[in-house]
Amino acid sequence: MSYIAELKNLTKTFNGVKALDNVNLQIHKCEILALLGPNGSGKTTLLKVLALLQKPTRGEVYFADTKVSNQNIEQIRLKSTMVFQKTTLFNTTVYNNIAYGLKIRKYRKEEIREKVANALKLVKLEGFENRQAKNLSGGEQQRVALARALVLDTELLLLDEPTANLDPKNAAIVEEIIATANRELKTTIVIATHNMFQAKNLPHRIALMTDRKITQVGAPAEVFGKLSKTLASFAILENSFNGTARATENGTTIVDAGQGVQIQTTVQTSGKVSVFISPEDIILSKERFVSSARNVFKGRIVEISDFGSIVKLKIEAGKIFTVQITKRSFIDMGLNLNMEVFLAFKASSVQTI
Amino acid sequence: MDYIFEGIEKAFQLIFSGDPRVIDVTLRALYVSSLATVIAILFGIPIAMLLALKNFRGKLLIKGIFNTLLGIPTVALGLFLFIIYSKAGPFGFLGLLYTPTAMILGEAILVLPIIVSLATNAIEAVDPDIMNQAKTLGASESQASLVVLKEAFAGVLLAGIACFNRAIAELGVAQMVGGNIAGWTEVLTTSISLETQKGNIVLSIALAIILLAIVFGITITLNLLQWKGLAVYRRKMREKT
Secondary structure, eight states, rough: OOEEEEEEEEEEEEEEEEEEEEEEEEETTOOOOEOOOTTSSSSSHHHHHHTTTSSSEEEEEETTTOOOOOTTHHHHHHTTTOOOOSOOOSSSHHHHHHHHHHHHHHHOHHHHHHHHHHHHHTTOOOTTTTSBBBGGGHHHHHHHHHHHHHHTOOEEEEEEEETTTOOOEEEEEEEHHHHHHHHOOOOEEEEEEOOHHHHSSSSSSEEETTTEEEEEEHHHHHHHTTTHHHHHHHHTTTTTEEEEEEETTTTTTEEETTTEEEEEEEEOOEEEEEEEEOOGGGGEEEOOOOOSSSSSEEEEEEEEOOOOEEEEEEEESSEEEEEEEHHHHHHHHHHTTTTTTEEOOOGEEEEEE | OOOHHHHHHHHHHHHTTTTTHHHHHHHHHHHHHHHHHHHHHHHHHHHHHHHHHHHOTHHHHHHHHHHHHOOOOHHHHHHHHHHSSSTSSSGGGGGTTTTTHHHHHHHHHHHHHHHHHHHHHHHTTTTTHHHHHHTTTTTTTHHHHHHHHHHHHHHHHHHHHHHHHHHHHHHHIIIIIITTTTTTOHHHHHHHHHHHHHHHHHHHHHHHHHHHHOOOHHHHHHHHHHHEEEEEEHHHHHHHH
């Protein structure tokens, strides 16, 4: 048997509303599988069903060759663990948080101490044992949550948008930890994401989710190659724009995205294209400044979303751009709704499909 | 006015001279209120867990009943208990009327709605994902519920203090089912009431000072402990950074 878990004809409804619609999925041993889809496509529900936290309305869940039932659910649940999108730490020390699952599994005290120390080393938080978990920064909290899951060395690790609310530095650390866990601990990982670039680089396979269904499963190259236009149209990606590309004399490409927005990219292409700019690659300033960035737009802040250590801003500059900055920068710059700001990003930060 | 200051002075003399009656009444008040609080917590916490964490028909009605009972007049409850404990009542055969046991049970019934309502609110305020988080780390249903209770500890502790303070400070139930029998069912509140009616203001003031000291003392001590715990934690953090 090459798969670790399987969902067969699975449907989940909440008060009559479908959250998953006849999903079939096999999870292979030792793979990283990305569930890629927009918000509300059913990724979190699918993960919770796999984590045996939610029972399917119809259909079956298998773990290896065992069908999950009311009788064996608590036993089988020990084989997997899930890290939620919103970090949920217990109101105690980092040590007690990470040790919790080990205590449940009745490990000896010395073993627990050693395993906790190793897990903290893995997530680059050595010496954090006695810190109060809830007083850590958002990124550190997410890494503690990851350590708490990894320390259990379960067969299956389920991650729900693990980098969604993190600053770029912490997101990179978390992605590295996920790759290391899969490579060295041979942990099978299912990761829900709406970040197309994460889905492109991290997993062995991608399951595309739209409208509560799995519409395509395959290797990243296969999925991105065949379905590039479909992907571009479905993915509610931040800063994804469709437009027409034309080459310039200096070797770059200009994509006309409409509403006066012309985006310069180093990728050489022409015709109809979709371009993406990662929200953390955009520099925000209150005044126009001279820089090497080829793309500079004047805009107005129309939405502010606080994610703890980071803040996401939506800027109307012909098109709506999403910009991600740290909370400190947000406070230092004294930003407010309707304020005029300047966006800048390099041509090399613009990716195309 | 002089007799008030004189009363306070004499009251302190009574307290610090270790007057046997003052000690007896104080210890009984502490005993009755503590046991009543423990009984209320033992029954109240599981009810609160059920109301906060489970969905079932009639849940809102039960919560509404407990919330309403928060304001029950102690004399009315005392009268109701007097009737059911009295010889002609359904529990008359137990011979509980005018015993400390009757007072403990009565106070427990009185404070049960406090622990149920406040603890339910505290447990409901815990992040709903905590239960799932514990489960996905391997906890059984009961272990996960315990985690939620731990997260709600501060609120549940506050509910326990509120129960104790209500039990030790109320008069109606203690008077009606205890009967204020000297050396047997006499507690602080019933003695204060009796001695004031008899004109023995000095003893009343002494007992009232003790009652206030207990109520404020417990609340302030627990607040200080929480505050000190926070200060120790902050100092540790400063040393680390």
